[in-house]
Amino acid sequence: xxxxxxxxxxxxxxxxxxxxxxxxxxxxxxxxxxxxxxxxxxxxxxxxxxxxxxxxxxxxxxxxxxxxxxxxxxxxxxxxxxxxxxxxxxxxxxxxxxxxxxxxxxxxxxxxxxxxxxxxxxxxxxxxxxxxxxxxxxxxxxxxxxxxxxxxxxxxxxxxxxxxxxxxxxxxxxxxxxxxxxxxxxxxxxxxxxxxxxxxxxxxxxxxxxxxxxxxxxxxxxxxxxxxxxxxxxxxxxxxxxxxxxxxxxxxxxxxxxxxxxxxxxxxxxxxxxxxxxxxxxxxxxxxxxxxxxxxxxxxxxxxxxxxxxxxxxxxxxxxxx
Numbered sequence: 001x002x003x004x005x006x007x008x009x010x011x012x013x014x015x016x017x018x019x020x021x022x023x024x025x026x027x028x029x030x031x032x033x034x035x036x037x038x039x040x041x042x043x044x045x046x047x048x049x050x051x052x053x054x055x056x057x058x059x060x061x062x063x064x065x066x067x068x069x070x071x072x073x074x075x076x077x078x079x080x081x082x083x084x085x086x087x088x089x090x091x092x093x094x095x096x097x098x099x100x101x102x103x104x105x106x107x108x109x110x111x112x113x114x115x116x117x118x119x120x121x122x123x124x125x126x127x128x129x130x131x132x133x134x135x136x137x138x139x140x141x142x143x144x145x146x147x148x149x150x151x152x153x154x155x156x157x158x159x160x161x162x163x164x165x166x167x168x169x170x171x172x173x174x175x176x177x178x179x180x181x182x183x184x185x186x187x188x189x190x191x192x193x194x195x196x197x198x199x200x201x202x203x204x205x206x207x208x209x210x211x212x213x214x215x216x217x218x219x220x221x222x223x224x225x226x227x228x229x230x231x232x233x234x235x236x237x238x239x240x241x242x243x244x245x246x247x248x249x250x251x252x253x254x255x256x257x258x259x260x261x262x263x264x265x266x267x268x269x270x271x272x273x274x275x276x277x278x279x280x281x282x283x284x285x286x287x288x289x290x291x292x293x294x295x296x297x298x299x300x301x302x303x304x305x306x307x308x309x310x311x312x313x314x315x316x317x318x319x320x321x322x
Contacts, residue, residue, distance in 0.1 A: 001023065001024065001025060001026055001060075001061060001062075001177055002023065002024035002047060002058065002059070002060055002146065002148075002177060002179060003023050003024075003058065003059040003062075004020050004021060004022050004023070004043070004047065004056070004057075004058045005021050005056055005057050005058070005059075006019050006020070006021055006055060006056030006057070007019070007020040007021070007043060007046060007053050007055075007056035007057070007058055008020070008053060008054045008055040008056050009039070009042050009043075009046060009051060009053055009054050009201075010054040015201055016039045016042045016201055017039040017042050017043050017046070017053075017201045018039075018200070018201035018202045019055075019056070019202070019203075020039075020043060020056070020198065020201070020202070020203050021056075021203065022196045022203060022206050024177055024178075024179045024196075025177070025194070026172075026175050026176060026177045027172055027173070027175050027176075027177075028172050028178075028193040028194050029168050029169055029172045029178045029180060029191055029192050029193050029194070030177075030178065030179050030180070030192060030193070030194045030195070030196060031180055031181070031182070031188045031191065031192030031194070031195045031196070031209065032044075032179055032180065032181040032195075032196050032198075033181070033182075033185070033188065033195055033196070033197045033198075033289060034197060034198040034199055035199060037200075038198045038199050038200060038201065039198055039200075039201040040150070040181050040198065041079070041150060041181075043198070044077070044079060044148055044150055044179075044181070045079070046058055047060065047065065047148065048065055048075065048077055048079070048148065049064070049065035049066045049071075050079075060074060060075055060146060061074060061146070070101040070102050070103075071101065071144075072097060072098075072100070072101035072103065072143055072144055073101055073102070073103060073143075073144060073145070074144055074145055074146060075144045075145070075146045075147075075148060076140065076141035076142055076143050076144025076145070076146065076147050076148070077141055077144070077147075077148040077149070077150075078137045078138055078140070078141040078148070078149045078150060078152055079148075079150045080137075080150075081133045081134045081136065081137030081138075081154070081155075082133060083137075084125040084126075084133070084136065084137075085125070085126075086124060086125055086126025086127075087124055087126060088124065088125055089121065089122050089123060089124055089125065090112065090117055090120060090121050090122075090123065090125055090128075090136050090139075091108060091112065091121040091122060093125055093136065093140070094108040094111065094112065094136075094139055094140060094143070095108050097140055097143060098143060101143075103143055107143060108143075111139040111140075111142040111143060112139055114139070114142060114167075115135040115136070115138050115139045115142070116135060116163075117132065117135055117136060117139060120132065129155075130154070130155030131155045131156050131157060131160060133155070134152070134153075134154055134155045134156055134160075135156075135160070137152075138152060138164070145176055145177075146176065146177040146178075146179075147168065147171065147176065147177070147178045147179065147180070148179045149168070149178070149179070149180045149181065150181045151181060151182055151183070152164050152168075152180060152182070153182060153184060153187065161184075161187060164191075165187065165190060165191045168180060168191060169191065172193070180192065185285045185286040185289055186285070186286065188209075188285060189209060189213070189285035189286075192209050193208065193209060194207070194208050194209065195207065195208070195209050195212050197212070197289070197292065199292075204292055205292060209285065212285070212288055213285055213287075213288045215288075216288035216289075216291050216292045217287040217288035217291055218257055218258065219280060219281060219282050220255050220256060220257055220280075220281045221255075221256040221259050221260070221261055221264045221278070221279070221280055221281075222247070222253055222254075222255060222256075222277060222278075222279045222280070222281055223253060223254040223255075223256060223264060223268070223275060223277065223278055224247065224251060224252070224253045224254075224275070224276045224277035225268075225273060225274060225275045225276055225277075226274070226276065227273045227274065228244075228252055228253075228254060230271070230273055231254065231268060231271065231273045231275075232244075232254060234267060234268075234271040234273065235254070235256070235267070238267065240256060240259060240267075241256070241257045241258060242254050242255060242256045242257070243255045243257075247277075253277070255281075260280075261278055261279070261280050264278060265278050
């Protein structure tokens with residue numbers, strides 16, 4: 001188990017982490033989410049004793065990380081997959097880690113096989129691709145019982161991403177403690193059972209993934225019809241909240257909040273309006289995350305209108321010939 005109590009980190013005038021308190025329980029995958037600059041990496045570094053907290057503490061199985069006699073046996077971490085000597089082979093890198101903490105070298109062969117690097121175990125890590133380097137970092141983390149993973153699927157292909165998801169869920173099912181941070185929210189919705197969400201260093205949510213999505217976003221009913229104007233009038237008469245929009249093909253639609261497809265379909269039937277589409281857009285983790293943390297984003301980008309306009313223009317004859 002990982003316990004974070006009042007954890008705070010001050011860098012001169014910047015408070016990177018502000019009075020964080022949460023637990024990472026064994027037996028489930030806990031997702032650690034937040035915008036860039038929210039304090040996720042700093043929090044992980046303090047848990048691992050790499051940064052000294054200004055206030056508060058973090059405990060791993062009831063002890064500070066610095067008190068662990070063989071820390072790599074207890075905690076396996078992936079914070080920077082590039083932190084490998086380029087002239088060391090994958091096997092020697094892991095053997096050095098294992099031997100420094102009294103871990104059997106037979107475990108090195110096991111984790112190399114687990115991450116799919118057995119065939120390149122003798123090759124120098126400096127020649128590894130981004131994905132291979134990420135797998136090597138995961139192999140090092142798997143030497144420990146508790147896992148702390150920062151962006152573990154970075155650089156992996158779809159098969160690798162799916163493999164990481166299956167792996168961490170299987171490890172949690174064994175009763176192990178797993179804390180995983182990622183910006184791939186669609187993947188986190190499939191991986192994490194519980195979420196700890198922070199913004200500007202502060203805790204903003206600590207609940208199950210299901211409850212987080214349910215509480216912080218809404219499903220919508222999408223309606224498309226040749227008689228949208230008439231149906232919009234019927235919705236207004238029933239005091240139903242809706243918005244005009246367009247689908248991916250540019251066709252006009254109505255987006256109806258806080259209603260089921262059954263109730264909207266019944267209203268359409270009772271008013272004699274035929275519908276070409278009646279579908280449910282389910283709430284997503286991405287929608288809920290943006291709803292809750294939108295004000296905590298450190299950097300905002302804008303899409304230049306000229307680019308958006310150019311992308312919708314028909315190609316010229318000369319461009320089409322290319």
